[in-house]
Amino acid sequence: MASLKRAGKVVCIGRNYADHITELNSARPKQPFFFQKPTSSILLPGEGPVIRPRGVDLHYEVELALIMGKQVRGLNAQDEQSAMDAIESYALSIDMTARNIQNEAKKKGLPWDISKGFDTFLPLSSVIGKAAIPDPHNIELYLTINGKVRQSDSTELMLFRIPRILGDISKVMTLEPGDIVLTGTPKGVGRVAPGDVMRAGIRVGGKELEEAKMEVA
């Protein structure tokens, strides 16, 4: 099965769930837009806590991650079969974000890379075999803080579905085997305070996926 340390790049979709766009007072995109997180931000299970940089308003965003198994270039978004075939496996991920730095960058028209890219800002679950997720557009992602549910929504709420996402990215950047694609976060994002414990997971047909379970301090 895929190693999560094999990623050449991590590409993330922004604003892909309508209610999350509303909660951040953002504009609804006409087409998917995306940004990168550095591979150095990956935090694997058991590697320890998310490190909180000084002065940072730290936010969680739970997201389904795709792990690519094939090279993808200029994919036709109508070609659902090729899109699905290009995925090797999945993972659950938390797109940690320095919200104050991101808001400042947005205001000044500056890149998002610092706000998204600190070391440990990409906690990942174990690799989830493809067979465990028969339909990636019909699973439930959840995230709790200290046991309280903060995010819990179905991936059927994605504005742009996976073939469209992979089509748009791969018309700009060739995706390589091992690359990781984050598919956006549902509503409910918010602050992580010092000492908070995040738990996240995936339910498929109401049943918890063991491989997807995450616990990060």
Add this chain to the structure above:
Amino acid sequence: MASLKRAGKVVCIGRNYADHITELNSARPKQPFFFQKPTSSILLPGEGPVIRPRGVDLHYEVELALIMGKQVRGLNAQDEQSAMDAIESYALSIDMTARNIQNEAKKKGLPWDISKGFDTFLPLSSVIGKAAIPDPHNIELYLTINGKVRQSDSTELMLFRIPRILGDISKVMTLEPGDIVLTGTPKGVGRVAPGDVMRAGIRVGGKELEEAKMEVA
């Protein structure tokens, strides 16, 4: 010597030469800011032309690239020796930019990744051994279009010097051996029209460096 295909990430400094900031009507940054280009955008010598995406206003930015030889985390910007020791070698690079997409992103507060990240948007020279550049803050970078000089300036004009750049980046993202750091472009950036030929190079003490010579269509 380093392979340029070993890069785990490519990190680029923006607005690091005063006259370039003026020509783009940008604000002078109080501290270095940076963004990533995907490793999939790397174009090695002999790999062919830069591909012009449809509708893109394609701009060149010649830059000195550092190729890291050590892991760097939280480097002290005062520690010039450690900064220099962490560099394994150099390359010349052209930070190709879809200026219209970048301007649109700036206006909307969106990430820069698409504008900077198309396949082939990072032409690199051959690897330049460290000994060939005794002082990276005192070399001349140049770029010509169809034989006309468009950029030609000394790296002594950098606003933030290399130890500061590596300090600021590595306080956010750990740099790994093989990672590439672009140090910003001097004034003179502009459009590449279809059919234009870019040539770029480095002069050290007035003498052309053979390894740095680039020719890209």
